Amino acid sequence: MNTIRYNWTKEEIIQLYNKPLMDLLFEAASVHRQFHNPNVVQVSTLLSIKTGGCPEDCGYCPQAARYHTNIEGNDLMTVSQVKAQALRAKASGSSRVCMGAAWRNVKDGPEFDQVLEMVRTINKLDMEVCCTLGMITENQAKRLAEAGLYAYNHNLDSSEEYYKEVISTRGYEDRLETIENVRKTNVTVCSGGIIGMGEQIEDRAGMLVALASLNPQPESVPINALVAVEGTPLENEKPVEIWDMIRMVATTRIVMPETQVRLSAGRTQMSREGQAMCFFAGANSIFAGDKLLTTPNPDVNEDMKMFELLGLEPQKPFIKKMQPETVEAENSQYQPLGEKPKWTRPGHVIERNLEASQKGK
Ligand code: SF4
Numbered sequence: 001m002n003t004i005r006y007n008w009t010k011e012e013i014i015q016l017y018n019k020p021l022m023d024l025l026f027e028a029a030s031v032h033r034q035f036h037n038p039n040v041v042q043v044s045t046l047l048s049i050k051t052g053g054c055p056e057d058c059g060y061c062p063q064a065a066r067y068h069t070n071i072e073g074n075d076l077m078t079v080s081q082v083k084a085q086a087l088r089a090k091a092s093g094s095s096r097v098c099m100g101a102a103w104r105n106v107k108d109g110p111e112f113d114q115v116l117e118m119v120r121t122i123n124k125l126d127m128e129v130c131c132t133l134g135m136i137t138e139n140q141a142k143r144l145a146e147a148g149l150y151a152y153n154h155n156l157d158s159s160e161e162y163y164k165e166v167i168s169t170r171g172y173e174d175r176l177e178t179i180e181n182v183r184k185t186n187v188t189v190c191s192g193g194i195i196g197m198g199e200q201i202e203d204r205a206g207m208l209v210a211l212a213s214l215n216p217q218p219e220s221v222p223i224n225a226l227v228a229v230e231g232t233p234l235e236n237e238k239p240v241e242i243w244d245m246i247r248m249v250a251t252t253r254i255v256m257p258e259t260q261v262r263l264s265a266g267r268t269q270m271s272r273e274g275q276a277m278c279f280f281a282g283a284n285s286i287f288a289g290d291k292l293l294t295t296p297n298p299d300v301n302e303d304m305k306m307f308e309l310l311g312l313e314p315q316k317p318f319i320k321k322m323q324p325e326t327v328e329a330e331n332s333q334y335q336p337l338g339e340k341p342k343w344t345r346p347g348h349v350i351e352r353n354l355e356a357s358q359k360g361k
Helices: 010-017 021-035 079-091 110-123 138-147 172-183 201-212 242-255 272-280 300-310 351-358
Strands: 040-050 096-101 128-132 151-153 188-190 193-195 220-225 260-263 283-288
Touching: 010 021, 010 201, 010 242, 021 242, 021 272, 040 079, 040 110, 040 260, 079 096, 079 110, 096 110, 096 151, 110 128, 110 138, 138 172, 151 220, 172 188, 188 220, 193 201, 193 242, 201 242, 220 242, 220 283, 242 260, 242 272, 260 272, 272 283, 272 300, 283 300
Parallel strands: 040 096, 040 283, 096 128, 128 151, 151 188, 193 220, 220 260, 260 283
Antiparallel strands: none
């Protein structure tokens, strides 16, 4: 009988990752069946409510203003636009809506108030609401919780060591602090990372150590395969091999048995057989819809055909945790504090990020 461990070492995780594949799959699938129904997969819809123009320098991201990509930026969506999209997502089988804004951190003010209203609106549609808005303070996390937020996403991206090779505009500890702020509320945590950024297996293991040692462990862990976008510093990275994805999913499943492991970016490059192996290895969540923020994603009908083929069912909302109550804005017990948090900046330079910023200028 497996129990949850918070003290995984990097060496143990590397050993798991490198096991003969059939042994790794068997172990992961056994853990999966102990904690989850293997025929149920959560379907979430990701909405980019504010695209592009981000001041950060994440090396993988086409939304960073400094890189020259073909992303069309847009202002914050209206509440009614978001509601219409959420209803469409619900009709096609999604139980969760994740709203992403290309912000460095949340700023109190009319735009954040609008996001809070979006959270209230979607929660009232009886769907799980998740937000990914960058770094947030404790007060902002509490305001989101009060509006009815179910989950907050903030990825660790990679190991602490490799993070320094990808992002220079904030530190790993800033990421952890936001996660800590979310944990001061009843909002669940979604945090994972990206493989295929040029990191070593040690870095993949290092990220899993960081996530698995959080107590409680994140309720959701997205595993993304880098989608190398032209114009970003990582544009020339080779596509992730399906075997790496399967090994990463299986290892994540074993070290975080209760979490929902999410197959995220990069699914368009995966065959149905590859995805089926990931589900067998313990992935039990996907993003639906033809776009993942700005990168392509399989069509929702294709996904439903795959579900039918594999005998999978979409997960109903609020299975893992009760639906939060929504407090209306006028009854809120929190005031906007207008905090301007002093986030730590490592102040170091990443050559390839600089080069990508200078290209085309
Ligand atoms: S990943 Fe997020 S924080 Fe980083 S550049 Fe893209 S939008 Fe900004």
